[in-house]
Amino acid sequence: MPVSSRETLSIDEYRKSARKWFSDTTLPIVPREYEKQSAVLRAWHRELFQAGWIGIHWPKEVGGQGLTVEHQLAFASELTRARAPQPLGSIGLEVVGPTILKFGTDSQRERFIRPLLSGEELWCQGFSEPDAGSDLASLRTKGSIDGDHIVISGQKIWTSWATHADWCAVLVRTDPDAPKHSGISYVLVDMTSPGITVRPIEMLNGDAEFNELFFDDVRVPVENVLGDLGDGWNLAMDTLGWERAGYSIRRRLENEIVFAKLVEALRISESREMLDIGHLYVQLEAFKALSMRTAQRLMRGDVPTPMDSVDKLLLTRTEQHLTGTAMDLLGAYRMSGGGNPDNLDSVDIIKKFLYGRAASVYGGSAQIQRSIIAERLLGLPRGR
Amino acid sequence: MNEIFEDLANAADELLATYVSNPPTERGETKAGSLNRQLWDAAAAADWFRVILDEVHGGLGLGILEVGHIFRTIGSRLAAGPFLEHAIIVPMLTSENDGYFDRFTDARDGSGVYIWADGASSHTPASHLPSIVDGALTGTVELVRFGMEADNFLVVALIGDVPTVIMVSADAAGVTVSERQTFDSIGSLSDVHFDRVTIFEVVVPDAGETVERIRNVIRLMAAYELAGVARHLLDESVKYAQQRHQFGRPIGSFQAIQHLLADMCTDVLTIEAVCDEAADKVNSPGLIGSVQSMVAKAFASGAARRIGEGALQVHGGIAFTADCSVHKWFLHLLALQGFYGDERELAKEVGRMLLAEDFQLVN
Numbered sequence: 001m002p003v004s005s006r007e008t009l010s011i012d013e014y015r016k017s018a019r020k021w022f023s024d025t026t027l028p029i030v031p032r033e034y035e036k037q038s039a040v041l042r043a044w045h046r047e048l049f050q051a052g053w054i055g056i057h058w059p060k061e062v063g064g065q066g067l068t069v070e071h072q073l074a075f076a077s078e079l080t081r082a083r084a085p086q087p088l089g090s091i092g093l094e095v096v097g098p099t100i101l102k103f104g105t106d107s108q109r110e111r112f113i114r115p116l117l118s119g120e121e122l123w124c125q126g127f128s129e130p131d132a133g134s135d136l137a138s139l140r141t142k143g144s145i146d147g148d149h150i151v152i153s154g155q156k157i158w159t160s161w162a163t164h165a166d167w168c169a170v171l172v173r174t175d176p177d178a179p180k181h182s183g184i185s186y187v188l189v190d191m192t193s194p195g196i197t198v199r200p201i202e203m204l205n206g207d208a209e210f211n212e213l214f215f216d217d218v219r220v221p222v223e224n225v226l227g228d229l230g231d232g233w234n235l236a237m238d239t240l241g242w243e244r245a246g247y248s249i250r251r252r253l254e255n256e257i258v259f260a261k262l263v264e265a266l267r268i269s270e271s272r273e274m275l276d277i278g279h280l281y282v283q284l285e286a287f288k289a290l291s292m293r294t295a296q297r298l299m300r301g302d303v304p305t306p307m308d309s310v311d312k313l314l315l316t317r318t319e320q321h322l323t324g325t326a327m328d329l330l331g332a333y334r335m336s337g338g339g340n341p342d343n344l345d346s347v348d349i350i351k352k353f354l355y356g357r358a359a360s361v362y363g364g365s366a367q368i369q370r371s372i373i374a375e376r377l378l379g380l381p382r383g384r
Numbered sequence: 385m386n387e388i389f390e391d392l393a394n395a396a397d398e399l400l401a402t403y404v405s406n407p408p409t410e411r412g413e414t415k416a417g418s419l420n421r422q423l424w425d426a427a428a429a430a431d432w433f434r435v436i437l438d439e440v441h442g443g444l445g446l447g448i449l450e451v452g453h454i455f456r457t458i459g460s461r462l463a464a465g466p467f468l469e470h471a472i473i474v475p476m477l478t479s480e481n482d483g484y485f486d487r488f489t490d491a492r493d494g495s496g497v498y499i500w501a502d503g504a505s506s507h508t509p510a511s512h513l514p515s516i517v518d519g520a521l522t523g524t525v526e527l528v529r530f531g532m533e534a535d536n537f538l539v540v541a542l543i544g545d546v547p548t549v550i551m552v553s554a555d556a557a558g559v560t561v562s563e564r565q566t567f568d569s570i571g572s573l574s575d576v577h578f579d580r581v582t583i584f585e586v587v588v589p590d591a592g593e594t595v596e597r598i599r600n601v602i603r604l605m606a607a608y609e610l611a612g613v614a615r616h617l618l619d620e621s622v623k624y625a626q627q628r629h630q631f632g633r634p635i636g637s638f639q640a641i642q643h644l645l646a647d648m649c650t651d652v653l654t655i656e657a658v659c660d661e662a663a664d665k666v667n668s669p670g671l672i673g674s675v676q677s678m679v680a681k682a683f684a685s686g687a688a689r690r691i692g693e694g695a696l697q698v699h700g701g702i703a704f705t706a707d708c709s710v711h712k713w714f715l716h717l718l719a720l721q722g723f724y725g726d727e728r729e730l731a732k733e734v735g736r737m738l739l740a741e742d743f744q745l746v747n
Contacts, residue, residue, distance in 0.1 A: 133630060135630035135632075138630075138631075158701050201706075204703075204705070204706060204711035204715065210704070210705075328726065328728065330722070331729060332527055333722070334718060334721070334722045335718050336565065336566050337565030337566070337567075339526075347565070357704065358701075361697070361704070366697070367638070367641065367644075371640065383639060
């Protein structure tokens, strides 16, 4: 079915067309080693884009499909059902991209959105610094205006997927004399610019997803500043809102696949872990329910709001419940590769559990999220 | 704590401080590189393998409490080695079978490495333990710690349905040791296969009660080791909360972090208390000893897991990096959590025992 003709379909028919497409398509086999995953997932992203399944609710004029969030959710549920991997460019699609769409000039939208949707260009974020974690506003990476360039020097940390990224959304301090939250600018930086060094950080599960970025007098055209100079904090809050709320939806779908595989494996082994599976299912369904409301909120552009922190907390709880339970089901085999009585994929389970411990840290720690909810949603006095 | 006990615990800690780097360095590159030989020899020379051996046999004649505190320091220092076998299992077997005193000389001085292979460590059903039929031992024990280092295996096998403790040389015909991948930060894991092995010695025949007593003490020592790991994680987290500044002040001044650390502290103190309480009772007759050991291991497993996750949370992003050593204690506690039953498995078992008609709890 031609992509354009999907516009006239009802949501149910749209869902069915997605289901048919997945059943007719050979799914990629994703390598277990983190470093080998990128090439496969990048190609998959492009395939999805060419088939019209990326940017479903993004405007047509920027390369999207111009459909609704309901269409997006229908597709997402079919992708989960098919156990298909997500497109690779999640930072672009779900975190930085929406901010560019909202705050970009026409020429910035023209330049950046289509390659982001198609997967030609992958994005990363340069936000946190070694001394600016929870206290992001105290960031010190400098951006100095020099003619028609902005010159960036400093260091970022916890940048996911930087080794594969083409572009980076970097927060820099352009006015050191202004109050902390002012004087920050949001700059779109080409990762091939001279002066950028990427240093992967090995994680406790053996993968190296996170990176340090070093900027040594990196010259960036001043037209790559997104929004106004000095208005970067507002844009950063928009990006964080998308990271907490939008990315939660992606993680929910990935978690549902993990759960489905666990149930299948346990069914075959005749294990009787009914209570664990039941509890997990209830948790996942609850997260799904909240997630549906979040999707509507995002579509309305109702982000950032303190509700993003609720999404992030629930994602944290759900993901850690899921990955923790899966590991507990391994019993004594929990730290070992090789066989186990239920024939579970123990290496995958262990790695996901270890990675899951970061869910309460990235995008703002669980403690920060609780403070935001308490102060800004519940109106409680500012605490310490 | 009496003086001898304090001296012993402090001496053990000093020994480990000398021989175990902080943080422990990576496992050796060779397959058999999981044993720190310098530490091993020093521990043997310091009489660790004689602590609970009775004085008649030249031991120190001390009790479970004393050796428990050595295991606590093993946990806090993340020391690797089959200390359980040499400090606990071999002395207990020596008490069961006097004739084995000479046979175990090399166990006492550490020159021979004895490794315990018991399917119960991985919750293998009793009926699936290796069995001896017509004089030949056949079966597999999975998740054997330090299996690659063994000179001899002490195996819980079945003759019919009667548990028996036998000794098999690692070199005996029919014995194969295959290494397993492990995410634990120290030590090694393997599966040990017995294919019609005919050369072995029966150390304790009709060993049902003996094996239960040994398993009870093993669970308690694992709980003590968890207590040590947990204490280290709490101490490191408190230090970090004092040093790390955000928003112009130490993160330890924020109530959220304080509450998290307070919960961790509560758990650490409770694990320590539960272990010492169980140490008194673990050798009690009947099922009391079993229940006590299971309670200690169950509580320590669940609490240590919470403490480990809390420690990662307090350290924030750096906890996930290979550079920061906190994760090494976290990985090791996860391995200990499942060893001889985690809190869920043991809670079920305790529940089953308590609900059995003829079970009496004696205070």
